[in-house]
Amino acid sequence: MVSIADRLPAVSSPTALGRLLDNRIFLSFTFMLPAAVLLLLFLTYPLGLGVWLGFTDTKIGRAGVWIGIDNYLSLFQDSVFRLSVFNTILYTTVATVGKFALGLWLAILLNNHLPFKGFIRAIVLLPWIVPTVLSAIAFWWIYDSQFSIISYTLQRLGLIDQYINFLGEPNPARASVIAANIWRGIPFVAICLLAGLQTISPSLYEAAALDGATHWQRFRHVTVPMLMPILSVVLTFSVIFTFTDFQLIYAITRGGPVNTTHLMATLAFQRAIPGGQLGEGAAIATAMIPFLIASTLISYYGIQRRKWQQGGRDD
Template sequence: MAVTAVAGAEARPIPRLRRLEDERWLALALLMPTAILLGLFIAYPFFEGVLLSLTSQRVGVPGEFVGLKNFVKIWNDSIFRTTVWNTFWYTGVTTVFKLALGLWLAMLLNRHFKGKALVRAFILLPFIIPTVLSTFAWKWMFDPTFSVINWALFHLGLITQRINWLGDPDLAMTSIIVVNIWRGVPFFAISLLAGLQTISPELNEAAAIDGARPWNRFWYVTWPLLLPVTMVVMLFSVIQTFADFQLVYVMTGGGPANATHLFATYAYQLGIGTGLLSEGAAISLAMFPFLFIIVVVQLLYIRRVETR
């Protein structure tokens, strides 16, 4: 019985698929979905905000083109100047304390002890709990009538009358700083702990054999190797803290007497609360140059540290 073999013609690749063999076309095809999403949800709202800030639009009123009039108006606003100071003070103080406490916790969690995994999971709870939920709990703790903090200080003999934590401008600012530090320390601790895990213990052992004390081993061995990770963590923390909204809005709403406003809360109050959409957009955009400069400086420093 004869068997005839029929040689089939080799299937030629589709011209469109043949382009994907080129790395440039493949990279473009893979990046296109991300570029479209970024354009729709970030670039488009940003440019719409720029156009809105250059008009006199209000809720229900289209408005006209006014140029930089809104920016001049908010710059002459005393509340806006207070907002700028509050934002920088809030971001600076919280970042320093979160770094110090997070590094201290990371050094402790890097040791070997029983229940280490459970403790690490427990440390993450403040960061995992939804911001609004945990902030409501803190707001109740700072309440002058039902405050557990006032109750504890009274029974310790440190105070003789109730403290209105959120009713005093200075105490209100201190309160939101404390809550932000409480929420941010776990992020620093776990991130820095991951960085510590990458450092070889042999380096510290060699330094100890040479007679270096614990502080010297940390300053000359651990810290230089941990610095790149630290700068990246600080960069994300500064961006998130600078544009913080939920925590301040839930606790104080920018009060008392507009004393705790940040860029985001003041922009929301003007844009949504009073209907001045164009001025609210101008305040939101005023945050961009400050944040852009901070991020660029940090990125340049990170690059400098990594190239050492």
């Protein structure tokens, strides 16, 4: 059909420019140009430049020379870097599990008949909409060592004697930033999974119930398989953006106390921008790439994607 239309003489465009603009190849090229220029110049090129910088000793204000894998060798000796790798993996794993467990629960709750359903769904998304840094500042204040509202409440309830030093000790600090990350991630997961849940026909649940399936069996054998396609996409996104998270840590702890909550992204920033060691920072950032590819492949292919689950045919 396209070819017939294309073979017809261009009636309304007799000029050379008009004919050129109706040429599919030329037009495609012109239309792709703005996006391609911006993406190649500010995404693809810096990606390569970052890998290259990781092999140099560039500092702010001084062009670097090629030093091979020296940056990586010194990073492997660096206990702060190794701690940041450990923190990043811990942070990603715990926060992702928390986000998906709670997000799925919230999605299932929202999938019921509820009064003011639209309104509830709207306010549930709020934590995800507002700037992360600004809500992180609110968490910073909630975790304050002297005036923490959580400590105050727990103390009034008689559960603790002393105020919790949320951000002053390594493990409480890790738990605090993970909790803030989960808080921010739940809405995204819940709303996406809710969209998936709404496409599951209730007749499947009825059929399962008639066959004598319990609540758990209905969840395990109807809900979970039907949700898998959307779950795998949401999981991939969530893992990538949790792994490379920067804002929450930078706003709440800046990597402290004594570097114990540094993630790879915050460490890269600290070494590169305030520290001036652009080469070393770029090496840390580049070191994230293999982890990212691995986690993406695991979350994307680890969960089977079958077309029939989306209403298409299996092939």
